[in-house]
Amino acid sequence: MEKILIVEDDLQIQTLIRDYVNASGYIAVTASDGEEALQKFESEKPNLALLDIIVPKIDGFEVCRKIRNESNIPIIMLSSKKEDTDKILALGLGADDYIEKPFSPRVLVAKIQSQFRRVNELSGTPVSDTLKIRDLEIDIKARTVTVKGIDIPFSVKEFEILNFLMANKNQALSREKIFDEIWGYNEYGDINTVTVHVRKIREKIENNPSEPEYIETVWGIGYKFKG
Template sequence: MNILIAEDEQDIRDLIELHLIKEGYNVFKAENGLEALDIFKNNPIDLAILDVMMPKLDGFSLLKNIRENSEIPVIFLTARDEDTDKVLGLGLGADDYMTKPFSPLELIARIQAQLRRYYKYSGKKARSTFTLGDLVLDKESCTVYKNDILLDLNAKEYKILELLMENPGRVYTKKQLYELVWQDSYYGDDNTIMVHISHIRDKIEDNQRSPKYLKTIRGIGYKLEKV
């Protein structure tokens, strides 16, 4: 599921992202309200975590925009703990309200509870299929097709491709890929990552020397190009 974090303090954004990724969520981050609104309009967001005081567009105004088109769960996470702010936020359609400082574990528990409630009572199902150009990934069957032809992927190749397809355009470092896919500490084993990336390119690209999908960002890592 895709979680949007709208928070102008980078340390807090990064802390929340770290805990969400460990729980298997995909994360979109914004440092101001307008950036968050743009992400919301252009991506299938399942839940939003909003600060109240943000540059360009505050959290209350952002929530109003979200509620014009969506009933996804929204959690306010803010340093403002006045009762009037809580009443206003909940009155505008927020589902929960937490004040800083906060416990990341409690936040994760509240996120999980809100998502369970939303999908149970809305009748909606969490997305399990992702499409990118000619590629289609089905999480329920752990399969990937290109032009309706099933690709022969091993478990690690599938997990890498799943991570990248769920977050097109996002760059992952080799360290991030290794720790998320292998679930182990990274000690600079670049060769393992490079071999798997090469095998994936063999299977999804028409021309591995000029890849359309899986791009190398020199000195940083890899991403799947939005096509």
């Protein structure tokens, strides 16, 4: 049974989310501040994290960064702020989704289920377990990325985008097509999310991200993985 870490300092909201998560068949693990969140992450080994951005001691952005440095579990950020800068920062740090308060608990549970579906799909048996192009190799079953034999940590969405681009090498793919393939219908979707994630991927796999060898920008369209 999947375990979900809920990081929320408002105890009323925390209890509401916890009850919906438990009722949906998951195991809820709660934390009221960033330090407790990181302790629970280490001790409980959750399968997904729900992180409020504004929490005491260590904010949600830093918690997200620290978790992503150690794990590729899905991360959904929660915030009452409506600025795009917070959303872009959260996604840039490796979050897989972002939901604004107030939100419907049912919508939140649907997003959790969507993240687990995508993880399970990636864990299924593909036609080929690995894709290798020059010094870059991904193992689809193990969900690992290596560059010159060195393991590189990837978030769920970063891995899905790289997998999609490599599987469709030498094809120009629009940002809209990438977004639809990776996120599907997303009430809070922003097409710039694709740009943010591609930038992060380039920083991880390219020798010089400003002169990419793998992911080429196709101006006016989107991106192409050079095979």
